[in-house]
Amino acid sequence: MSSIEKISDDLLEAFSLLEKAARIIERSAKILSSKNLESEQPWVPLAQAVEETGMSVRQMQETIRNKYWKHGKQYINTSQGIRPYYKVNPSEVQIWLQTSPEKRPPAKNKRARRS
Structure with a gap:
C-alpha cells in the first residue's frame, strides 16, 4: 500500500x-x-387569563387561596411585597377545569369560609 x-x-x-x-x-x-x-411556561396575569380560561379574576383568586391549585403548576406568585401578584398557566388551568371534580386532587389545608 x-x-x-x-x-x-x-x-x-x-x-x-x-x-x-x-x-x-x-x-x-x-x-x-x-x-x-x-x-x-406561559405565565400570564389573572386579568389576561380571564379570556383564556373562562374564569373570573375572583374565581381564580379563591381557587388559589383555597389551595386547589398547585404552586408552580397552575399558578405562581411573582410578588416581592406584601400583596400577592399571581400569574397563572392557562394551559394547566384548562386541564384542571376539564378534569371532573371527583378526579381532581383534594385541596390542601383548605381555609375556612368567612361568614
Missing part, C-alpha cells in the same frame, strides 16, 4: 468520524432546544 493510499484511507476515516460527530451534535441540539421550549 502506497503512502498516498494510506493518507486517502485515513482521510476517509476522519471524514466518517466527523460526519458521525456532526449527527450527534445535531441530535443533542434538538433535544436541548425542545427542553428549553418545555421549560418556558
